[in-house]
Amino acid sequence: MMMQAVSPPDPTPDAAALGAEAVLEVSNLTVEFPTRRGVLTAIDNVSMQIAPGEILGVVGESGAGKSITGLAVLGLLEAPGRIAGGEIHVAGRRIDMLSEDELTKVRGREMGAIFQDPLTALNPLFTIGVQLVETIRLHSGLSKEAARDRALTLLREVGIPAPRERLSQYPHQFSGGMRQRVVIALALAAEPALIIADEPTTALDVSIQAQITALLRRLCKDHRTGVMLVTHDMGVIAETADRVAVMYSGRMVETGRVKDVIHDAQHPYTKGLMAAIPSLHERVETLTQIDGAMPRLNARPEGCAFNPRCPMAGPRCRRENPVLAPAGRNQAACFLHDGGTE
Amino acid sequence: MTAQSPILTVSNASKEFDVSAPWLNRVLERKPKLFVKAVDDVSFTVPRGSCFSIVGESGCGKSTVARLVTGLYATTAGDIRFSAGSGGEPVRVQMIFQDPHSSLNPRWRVGDIIAEPIREMKLRASEAETRERVEELLSTVGLAADDARNYPHEFSGGQRQRISIARALASEPELLVCDEPTSALDVSVQAQILNLMRRLQQELGLTYLFISHDLSVVRHMSDTIAVMYLGRIVEMGPAESLFNAPQHPYSRLLLGTIPDIHAPHRDRALQSGEPPSPLDPPLGCAFHPRCALANERCGRDLPELLSVGAATVRCHAVEEGRAQETSVSEAV
Numbered sequence: 001m002m003m004q005a006v007s008p009p010d011p012t013p014d015a016a017a018l019g020a021e022a023v024l025e026v027s028n029l030t031v032e033f034p035t036r037r038g039v040l041t042a043i044d045n046v047s048m049q050i051a052p053g054e055i056l057g058v059v060g061e062s063g064a065g066k067s068i069t070g071l072a073v074l075g076l077l078e079a080p081g082r083i084a085g086g087e088i089h090v091a092g093r094r095i096d097m098l099s100e101d102e103l104t105k106v107r108g109r110e111m112g113a114i115f116q117d118p119l120t121a122l123n124p125l126f127t128i129g130v131q132l133v134e135t136i137r138l139h140s141g142l143s144k145e146a147a148r149d150r151a152l153t154l155l156r157e158v159g160i161p162a163p164r165e166r167l168s169q170y171p172h173q174f175s176g177g178m179r180q181r182v183v184i185a186l187a188l189a190a191e192p193a194l195i196i197a198d199e200p201t202t203a204l205d206v207s208i209q210a211q212i213t214a215l216l217r218r219l220c221k222d223h224r225t226g227v228m229l230v231t232h233d234m235g236v237i238a239e240t241a242d243r244v245a246v247m248y249s250g251r252m253v254e255t256g257r258v259k260d261v262i263h264d265a266q267h268p269y270t271k272g273l274m275a276a277i278p279s280l281h282e283r284v285e286t287l288t289q290i291d292g293a294m295p296r297l298n299a300r301p302e303g304c305a306f307n308p309r310c311p312m313a314g315p316r317c318r319r320e321n322p323v324l325a326p327a328g329r330n331q332a333a334c335f336l337h338d339g340g341t342e
Numbered sequence: 343m344t345a346q347s348p349i350l351t352v353s354n355a356s357k358e359f360d361v362s363a364p365w366l367n368r369v370l371e372r373k374p375k376l377f378v379k380a381v382d383d384v385s386f387t388v389p390r391g392s393c394f395s396i397v398g399e400s401g402c403g404k405s406t407v408a409r410l411v412t413g414l415y416a417t418t419a420g421d422i423r424f425s426a427g428s429g430g431e432p433v434r435v436q437m438i439f440q441d442p443h444s445s446l447n448p449r450w451r452v453g454d455i456i457a458e459p460i461r462e463m464k465l466r467a468s469e470a471e472t473r474e475r476v477e478e479l480l481s482t483v484g485l486a487a488d489d490a491r492n493y494p495h496e497f498s499g500g501q502r503q504r505i506s507i508a509r510a511l512a513s514e515p516e517l518l519v520c521d522e523p524t525s526a527l528d529v530s531v532q533a534q535i536l537n538l539m540r541r542l543q544q545e546l547g548l549t550y551l552f553i554s555h556d557l558s559v560v561r562h563m564s565d566t567i568a569v570m571y572l573g574r575i576v577e578m579g580p581a582e583s584l585f586n587a588p589q590h591p592y593s594r595l596l597l598g599t600i601p602d603i604h605a606p607h608r609d610r611a612l613q614s615g616e617p618p619s620p621l622d623p624p625l626g627c628a629f630h631p632r633c634a635l636a637n638e639r640c641g642r643d644l645p646e647l648l649s650v651g652a653a654t655v656r657c658h659a660v661e662e663g664r665a666q667e668t669s670v671s672e673a674v
């Protein structure tokens with residue numbers, strides 16, 4: 001990794017300014033699923049970067065391709081899914097070409113994962129202590145005692161009361177929120193450069209959700225870990241992320257700083273999405289709605305995938321596929337910001 | 343505008359579930375019988391034509407209330423009364439569930455799913471009239487007449503929820519009990535369904551008992567809101583006053599922690615503990631282990647429901663006038 005320059009005054013550097021220090025750099029990623037009826041392009045030419053200590057929110061409707069993006073980075077795509085194009089660099093190293101063995105090593109050392117259901121990440125047969133100590137020793141070479149101390153520190157850091165007693169307990173003895181804290185501790189155990197968190201709070205109650213997002217945010221800032229936070233919940237993004245990437249039908253349609261995307265969305269889909277969220281502050285007669293639904297992968301229309309639902313669509317939108325271009329303070333894939341829709 | 347006459351009156355309703363291990367295991371392991379009080383002494387009235395909502399975290403008893411009202415469960419104590427329907431006969435109640443996938447019979451065509459209550463209750467004289475009514479219902483919920491011929495799996499989540507609504511409307515109900523009707527949907531589709539539900543309420547004069555854990559959705563839909571915690575209503579009042587001036591420390595915690603895209607409270611350390619097990623609820627006020635205002639009385643005595651302005655609140659601190667001293671952010 002490059003030497004860290006004097007830290008910039010703004011904690012959320014622009015994507016362009018990240019350069020070589022990015023913990024994650026994805027360029028032109030394409031993921032395909034070959035099926036009997038033809039090849040489905042689940043991810044179509046997606047690029048993103050994450051800086052140390054930065055949280056990038058990836059948001060979109062069910063089926064937009066959020067999880068597949070995260071799984072592709074982790075090298076955990078299930079067959080027949082495959083990376084059909086593009087490059088993935090983690091902590092400066094290209095990983096999409098690695099063998100399964102090499103990838104497993106990188107995954108353990110440089111990447112942590114947090115999923116919606118904490119039970120999938122924890123082995124029900126072993127105590128929390130055993131699992132933490134194993135993970136720490138595997139990647140650090142610490143002695144058993146030192147690893148145990150580190151496990152205690154981690155549990156304390158993620159807010160588990162009475163960590164010493166908790167080390168000898170099994171996953172089922174923890175509540176949902178506490179389990180997710182343990183999973184975060186596990187994800188941090190190897191001091192990875194990048195954490196992929198896929199809907200980490202979706203299964204939790206609101207009051208617990210707020211605790212977990214606050215924790216995730218604090219820890220990633222403290223440890224300078226980059227986080228890809230995958231969620232369908234714009235509220236969680238607003239609370240947690242620095243920048244956000246909006247996905248629609250396997251493509252990235254808009255990206256920018258969280259507050260710019262929320263308050264000054266540039267892509268018609270993002271605008272509609274923001275307006276469709278009921279407000280906590282005022283009651284309106286009718287919510288803004290986007291008619292129709294996101295197309296299935298096998299029925300993605302020609303041109304801009306949003307064109308059948310877009311009130312601004314013109315003939316060019318049905319012909320050509322727009323790519324990300326500067327739009328306001330954000331980047332948007334829409335001809336309204338790139339030469340017009342005619 | 344809501345007429346004042348209640349369509350539904352729930353008085354001191356309780357529901358207990360027996361969650362004991364099987365008899366033999368109990369004998370062998372010397373364990374006592376185990377009960378969960380899912381709903382504990384809940385009372386409320388729903389005015390005709392209004393939307394009454396219940397909010398709270400998972401397991402607090404919202405769905406159980408919905409099932410008591412629709413008769414899917416019998417109460418353990420208390421009672422549930424409906425006023426006479428508009429035509430003098432009993433009020434018709436229908437329910438809409440969270441998951442439109444599992445609530446629609448996958449082997450039936452959509453037309454038959456919607457026609458079933460019409461045929462069952464003989465609401466139309468002939469098959470031709472029934473089919474006409476199905477088409478009318480499909481168009482009411484924004485689907486095409488042709489959709490009657492297809493099967494549920496051929497539709498998206500939002501479309502399936504429209505089908506559930508059409509089927510619920512088929513029996514011409516006056517009260518719709520909706521349990522998390524949009525929780526499985528994406529926001530852009532959720533807005534379509536909420537708009538549809540509001541329009542139907544106005545056009546058909548429907549009354550809603552609406553259940554959701556999403557407070558922004560509840561704010562959008564409701565006239566009156568009840569906040570539940572561990573089986574009990576802890577605060578109940580007009581939607582506006584609940585959102586603008588929540589009284590109960592738990593209502594404040596809920597409102598203070600929901601993600602708000604317009605005013606994110608990022609970086610705020612939230613130390614508010616977790617909900618306790620319903621198998622072993624705390625004595626006194628069930629919220630006391632998490633409450634910054636708890637005192638010794640809270641751990642001992644169950645607070646009574648008390649009128650505070652337009653709301654009713656179950657809290658000692660509110661009664662003692664201690665609740666206003668601490669600001670919301672300090673309390674959580």
Ligand SMILES: Nc1ncnc2c1ncn2[C@@H]1O[C@H](COP(=O)(O)OP(=O)(O)OP(=O)(O)O)[C@@H](O)[C@H]1O
Pocket residue numbers: 033040042060061062063064065066067068069078079080081232296297
């Ligand atoms: N094994 C597979 N075979 C074919 N298509 C697949 C497969 N796995 C995923 N897909 C498709 O890839 C697309 C992206 O899926 P993905 O799981 O990334 O969505 P998502 O944005 O995470 O949605 P959700 O919010 O529901 O989790 C979807 O259209 C999905 O149907």
Ligand SMILES: Nc1ncnc2c1ncn2[C@@H]1O[C@H](COP(=O)(O)OP(=O)(O)O)[C@@H](O)[C@H]1O
Pocket residue numbers: 359360361378379380398399400401402403404405406407620
């Ligand atoms: N059929 C049942 N048998 C046993 N316990 C139940 C049953 N239904 C609900 N419960 C319990 O009752 C409590 C309230 O549940 P529920 O009404 O479903 O909550 P909510 O809808 O608010 O999430 C929970 O503790 C739940 O586990």
Ligand code: SF4
Pocket residue numbers: 267268269304305306307308310311312313314317322333334335336341
């Ligand atoms: S490219 Fe055209 S169809 Fe797509 S979002 Fe922009 S205006 Fe709408």
Ligand code: SF4
Pocket residue numbers: 590591592627628629630631633634635636637640645656657658659660
């Ligand atoms: S009764 Fe006591 S513990 Fe319960 S909410 Fe009020 S102050 Fe808190």
Ligand SMILES: [Mg+2]
Pocket residue numbers: 066067068
């Ligand atoms: Mg997903």
Ligand SMILES: [Mg+2]
Pocket residue numbers: 404405
């Ligand atoms: Mg429920």
